[in-house]
Amino acid sequence: DIQMTQSPPTLSASVGDRVTITCRASQSISIWLAWHQQKPGKAPKLLIYGASNLESGVPSRFSASGSGTEFTLTISSLQPDDFATYYCQHYSGYPWTFGQGTKVEIK
């Protein structure tokens, strides 16, 4: 199985900060990488698919890049609504696996 490793596990930041989350795959997954956002007690929401494509309706302050084994999610200017847990997920064959999550907290 492909292992997905996110860093950092927790990130403390202030409104307006630029934040970056990293996701590494244990083997190449090309661009078959998605990012999901989850707020406490809520269902996850797709933000990014195909490593860098913004899902419809997602604010443009979110961006992502990468291919192969190294991927990043960047929030250009953190907003109050962005404090949540972010998960990367590969879909390059089965089983799909997720990173352990990065919790973005208020500093």
Added chain:
Amino acid sequence: EVQLVESGGGLVQPGGSLRLSCAASGFTFPDYWMSWLRQAPGKGLEWVANINQDGSEKYYVDSVKGRFTISRDNAKNSLYLQMNSLRGEDTAVYYCAKKGGTVNYWGQGTLVTVSS
């Protein structure tokens, strides 16, 4: 507007069975692959199973193979997960999801608790 509404969760004893349902609306259900995923309390996300449009292709995570069965009824716009031989480690919120390339819309989830 896409809506996915899960039902059927609850408390079940170890070794027991449960059938989850997901009612879909707001999109052409027969045209899409569908997924079940889960999240144990306080833990991360885990993919459980996928099914193709006509139910002829099914994929499962190893930990549920032989115990869980994903199915669908396109006439009823419904997705199902039959869960047998349940274990404590199956305790989780189970999410129904619509699949594009990957999951692109999640339901709100239903809680399954396996405990004596």
